Amino acid sequence: MAEVTAADSPTAQIMKTLGAGSGINITELAQNLTDVDKAPRQEKIDAAVAATEAKISAYGLISYQVSLLQSAFEALNDADELATNTASSNDPAVSLNSVDGTSEAGSHIIEVTQLALxxxxxxxxxxxxxxxxxxxxxxxxxxxxxxxxxxxxxxxxxxxxxxxxxxxxxxxxxxxxxxxxxxxxxxxxxxxxxxxxxxxxxxxxxxxxxxxxxxxxxxxxxxxxDASLEFNGLAVTRSSNEVSDLITGATLTLNAVTSSAARLTVSSDKSTLKTGIENVVTVYNDFRDIMDTFVKAPQEDVEFSGALQRDLAVARHVMEQVRTSLFDDSSTASGDITGLRDIGVSVDQKGRLTFDEDDYDSAIADDYDDVVMMLTANTSDQNLYGTAAKGLAQDIATTLESLTDSDSLLATREASAEVALEDYQEQLEELELRMAAVYDRYLGQFATMESMVERLNGTREYLEGQLESLSKAYDN
Incomplete structure (x- = not known):
């Protein structure tokens, strides 16, 4: 609703046009008195609106950061995707195809003497x-x-x-x-x-x-x-020219009889896993920084700082859930590898994650299979709703999903804040209506005063005229 001003009032316009009364600008006076009544009430509501909008933004940013962290762990939940394997053959008679992350690096010798027909x-x-x-x-x-x-x-x-x-x-x-x-x-x-x-x-x-x-x-x-071949010195027969059970995670295609022994080579690049762990550390620390901004005292020029100071319970709940899930033991711990702490991830004194590359490299070199089992349960194509053991990456992703779904505490608080914001907007509209009535009351009272002053001025002028006439009579 538009703010009431002196210029908007018909009475004020009439008073200004006539130029009558006490000489006081009663429209300005009425507006000033109305503003004095209105200011503290509006400031209180405006402050509540600003605080509520900041909370809504904070809830949204927390959900977004938690979702980013969930995605970072989902990128680590499939055994096939933790390493990028490549394959090559030095003879077109044999192709090495469909190599996944479970293939082990190494070389193999194969000689094909007969194709399957x-x-x-x-x-x-x-x-x-x-x-x-x-x-x-x-x-x-x-x-x-x-x-x-x-x-x-x-x-x-x-x-x-x-x-x-x-x-x-x-x-x-x-x-x-x-x-x-x-x-x-x-x-x-x-x-x-x-x-x-x-x-x-x-x-x-x-x-x-x-x-x-x-x-x-x-x-x-x-x-x-049947196809007849010799694989790493062992005579083998298969009913198909597509052979998927000789090299783990890879499929051989027999295209022709070889003229001599062919060499197949599988190379493994485990940098995908390392990049994924580093991404988890980065995303978590971003999440931690944002949470610190929301719960600490407001700071000038820092957007949303202190936004959740009056809702610390939510912030602490989310932080505790995330932190606990990150340092739980895996549901599929293997050997000496039970959790992130065993692959170089730890917490510093400020609560931020750190990544020790030496510890990570050592774990990968000595216990790569255990690391894969710990993170993925040695499975692929996982989802939130399976009942089998999933490994730490999917366990954490499932916990994070529960923090942002439609029934979560974050979603509930955000919905409540949206309702409160609508209520504050209604209060502002009601305040405008009340202040318009106050302004009209002041203006009516001042108009009555002006009328009385005008009558008194008329009486004064009459008396002054009479006295002047008497004075002239005596002078004559």
């Missing part, structure tokens, strides 16, 4: 894709899959055409795929080609009436076989 067979020749194969009647195809352990299945072909055979086999989803190939040879354009899974156990046999030609020896295109 799938069985492929073709059918008899057909002139069209819709040639009738069984005089329009449905028929069954029997399959036996496996070399040492056989699985039998039957596929019913409802539409007795090459297209119908392909659709029926693929719809059965039994690990054998069918395709219809147009060879481009006039009069014998179409062949059905069946393919199984790679590896010797993907071998299959086919029989049917009518005979589709799959069992004819001349129609065999390729036999199923």
């Amino acid at each position: 799938e069985q492929r067979v073709k059918s008899a020749e057909y002139s069209t894709s819709t040639t009738s194969l069984n005089s329009g009647s449905a028929f069954d195809i029997a399959f036996a899959v496996g070399a040492t352990s056989t699985t039998s299945s039957t596929v019913t072909v409802e539409v007795d055409t090459p297209e119908g055979v392909v659709s029926a086999i693929n719809d059965a989803d039994m690990g054998i795929t069918a395709s219809l190939i147009d060879t481009g040879i006039a009069g014998a354009n179409y062949r059905i080609v069946l393919s199984g899974a790679t590896g010797s156990e993907g071998a299959f046999s086919v029989s049917s009436t009518p005979d589709l030609g799959f069992a004819t020896p001349a129609n065999s295109l390729q036999s199923a076989q």
Whole structure:
């Protein structure tokens, strides 16, 4: 609401226009008296508004800093992401792919003597894709899959055409795929080609009436076989050319038979973990500095200083929760590594975190696996809601999440402060209304006074006139 001023009053304008009365500027006097009444009340409300706005800002900044700290720990909660591993091969016949953080640095020798292959067979020749194969009647195809352990299945072909055979086999989803190939040879354009899974156990046999030609020896295109290789001097066979169980955290792709032994090298860069720990220290210290600003006595030119001096319970609660979580033992302590204190993180006399690189480097060199277990429980892709042990990083992140969620003490206090701020705004509006009434009352009283003074002035002027007339009469 706009502030009431002397110039706004119709009575004041009339008094000014007439120039009558005592000669006192009653509009200014009324405004001054109103301001005297209003000032201490408005100052009190304005101070409450400023303090409440500062608290709201403080709560918001605390939530933001806690969220930053939560993110810093979530960056440390996956074992695969604590180290960046790279891989190389000196022979294109073997690729080393999909290397994650669990791979150990080292070199490996591999020699591939045979690739894994799938069985492929073709059918008899057909002139069209819709040639009738069984005089329009449905028929069954029997399959036996496996070399040492056989699985039998039957596929019913409802539409007795090459297209119908392909659709029926693929719809059965039994690990054998069918395709219809147009060879481009006039009069014998179409062949059905069946393919199984790679590896010797993907071998299959086919029989049917009518005979589709799959069992004819001349129609065999390729036999199923396992990959054969020598890995670090050990003879190995695998059913696939994608091998993921020889090097931890890495997948080998066998592209061709090697002409000589190939060397595979895994290199590990653990700087990601160190950078993450340093970031935790930095973010926590920023959080600590902000909290100190909020709880200490207000300082000139320091924004929000002392904002929570009247709400120290909240500040102390948040600080205690954060500090305790940082120095709790891990739920998955391993060996001599139980918490952050064992990897170079400590607290100085001012309550700030410090990071000792020598202690950290020593722990990583001697107990890297224990450090990973302590932080991550040796797991990846973690979340807040799992029930299994998560490691210290996710334990802390979960605690920090609870400090900023919608039911937290911070959120509750911020909501209460927002309500209080609305109440103070209403009080200011009510004060303006009351002061407008006070101003009108003063102005009305002064207008009455002016009227009385004017009448007295009139009487005085009349008496002065009469006395002057009498004086002139006596003089004559």
